[in-house]
Amino acid sequence: MFSRRAAIAAITGAACTFGAEPMLVQDPGGKQTSIIPGKEVTVVTFISTQCPISNDYNDRMSAIYKDYSVKGVKFFFVNANSTEPASVVAEHSKSAGFPFQVYKDQNVADRLNAQVTPEAFVFDLHGKQIYQGYIDDARNAARIRNNGLRDAIDAALAGKQAANPQTKAFGCTIKKARRS
Amino acid sequence: MKFAIALVVASLLQAAAPTKLIPVDEVGYSKTLAANKSKVVLVNFWATWCEPCRKEMPVLAKMAAALKPKGLELITIAAEEPEDVKAAIAFLVKAGIPDPAYLKNAKNDDKFITSIDAKWSGALPALILYDKAGKKVKSWIGESDLNVIEAEIRKLL
Numbered sequence: 537m538f539s540r541r542a543a544i545a546a547i548t549g550a551a552c553t554f555g556a557e558p559m560l561v562q563d564p565g566g567k568q569t570s571i572i573p574g575k576e577v578t579v580v581t582f583i584s585t586q587c588p589i590s591n592d593y594n595d596r597m598s599a600i601y602k603d604y605s606v607k608g609v610k611f612f613f614v615n616a617n618s619t620e621p622a623s624v625v626a627e628h629s630k631s632a633g634f635p636f637q638v639y640k641d642q643n644v645a646d647r648l649n650a651q652v653t654p655e656a657f658v659f660d661l662h663g664k665q666i667y668q669g670y671i672d673d674a675r676n677a678a679r680i681r682n683n684g685l686r687d688a689i690d691a692a693l694a695g696k697q698a699a700n701p702q703t704k705a706f707g708c709t710i711k712k713a714r715r716s
Numbered sequence: 717m718k719f720a721i722a723l724v725v726a727s728l729l730q731a732a733a734p735t736k737l738i739p740v741d742e743v744g745y746s747k748t749l750a751a752n753k754s755k756v757v758l759v760n761f762w763a764t765w766c767e768p769c770r771k772e773m774p775v776l777a778k779m780a781a782a783l784k785p786k787g788l789e790l791i792t793i794a795a796e797e798p799e800d801v802k803a804a805i806a807f808l809v810k811a812g813i814p815d816p817a818y819l820k821n822a823k824n825d826d827k828f829i830t831s832i833d834a835k836w837s838g839a840l841p842a843l844i845l846y847d848k849a850g851k852k853v854k855s856w857i858g859e860s861d862l863n864v865i866e867a868e869i870r871k872l873l
Binding site for chain 1: 765766767768795797799825826829830836837838839840841857858859
């Protein structure tokens with residue numbers, strides 16, 4: 537079992553810069569796209585078409601996208617579940633009325649060690665990861681006490697570190713494709 | 717004779733289906749583990765919205781019932797919103813999970829999860845195995861092979 541100090545060290549160590557190595561996703565048209573955090577504050581959020589928790593956040597994710605994309609924040613909503621093909625993802629995006637597109641993952645969940653949906657990552661203007669965790673801390677929006685993702689984006693836009701760089705994302709386990 | 721009857725009644729009570737979920741936080745979790753020292757304990761964190769959790773629960777119930785006489789205690793802790801507790805109890809009854817059953821009720825979920833396993837993100841299902849001394853031996857996060865888990869349990873019994 538980690539000690540508290542070790543746990544904090546592990547959290548601090550989780551922050552890293554991605555430099556030139558791209559994280560790859562595929563857009564709804566099948567075109568490969570690289571996620572290269574840096575020029576803008578960048579948010580990567582893993583979502584699912586089937587996970588009830590992820591779906592509970594559909595409206596909140598749309599609101600965050602609308603609120604912050606106008607401030608220059610770049611968003612990548614990524615589906616990394618091997619059980620949810622691109623056609624299902626596209627249909628779900630349409631039925632959920634997402635104002636953003638959803639990408640299929642190629643290596644990003646592995647690179648970031650994403651485990652669940654929904655789970656968000658925020659990168660600052662230098663490409664440094666400053667946040668990993670939940671969108672907020674309550675499935676039922678009436679019980680939110682901590683807006684982890686919004687707070688982290690605000691911090692990144694202000695050139696600051698997130699007050700709470702890692703929170704425990706809760707939701708459904710990502711079913712990653714096995715890679716050889 | 718009275719003692720034998722008491723034992724039978726106690727075992728019948730233990731096998732009873734849950735009618736409520738007992739709230740548990742970090743302190744309650746430690747106390748529950750302490751109360752089960754001398755047994756091998758498998759803690760199962762689950763939720764009704766978690767499909768793999770629902771799938772494995774009846775299998776876990778059977779395994780726990782079979783290994784209980786050898787010293788296994790299965791502790792289920794539901795991660796549910798208050799409005800879903802009734803559905804959780806109904807599911808536990810259907811899955812054959814015995815009383816007592818627990819509900820995660822921590823003031824700070826992050827702190828609670830970290831206190832159980834610093835490496836655990838909170839993803840479900842999560843199975844945590846403790847030996848008879850109450851020491852954490854292994855944890856499985858996400859869908860797991862229950863045959864592997866049963867083999868690990870048998871090593872400890």
